[in-house]
Amino acid sequence: MTFFSQLLLAQGDTQPPQGGIFGNQFLFFGLMIVMFYFLLIRPQQRQRKELEKRLAALQKGDEVVTTAGIHGIVHNVKDKTVVLKVAEGTMIEFDKPAVATVLKKESAAAVSK
Known part of the structure; x- marks a missing residue:
């Protein structure tokens, strides 16, 4: 037997992990929510607070x-x-x-x- 055939027999019938590059879908959706928060929601909150502060100081x-x-x-x-x-x-x-x-x-x- 060659080295590669022994290696394949030693591994058995293991299958590659499912879910693609991120491992599973929950992790992917969690990362998307975090990205939306830091790219969209947080800057808008900061701008709103800054405008409220300027309006209070009119x-x-x-x-x-x-x-x-x-x-x-x-x-x-x-x-x-x-x-x-x-x-x-x-x-x-x-x-x-x-x-x-x-x-x-x-x-x-x-x-x-």
């Missing part, structure tokens, strides 16, 4: 852009709404979540120069 004179694309300067901040000055003598009241971008007074002045 004050008169800040330049903002709403989700509708309207640029304005904060005239008055209330509990749930913010009043924006969009033109001379024109005030519009928005819900706070409608504010998409906040530029502070100092950064707004630096951008305009």
Whole structure:
């Protein structure tokens, strides 16, 4: 008998492991869930918290852009709404979540120069 035939006889009728490259399907689905969390869910949570922090720090004179694309300067901040000055003598009241971008007074002045 050759070496290879003895090796095959010693192994018996063992079959290769099932499940492909990851071993089993549960491990694959677990890895997919972890990837979705770190690539999609976690960055969105971080952005939401950052926006909530900026909305809580809104004050008169800040330049903002709403989700509708309207640029304005904060005239008055209330509990749930913010009043924006969009033109001379024109005030519009928005819900706070409608504010998409906040530029502070100092950064707004630096951008305009």
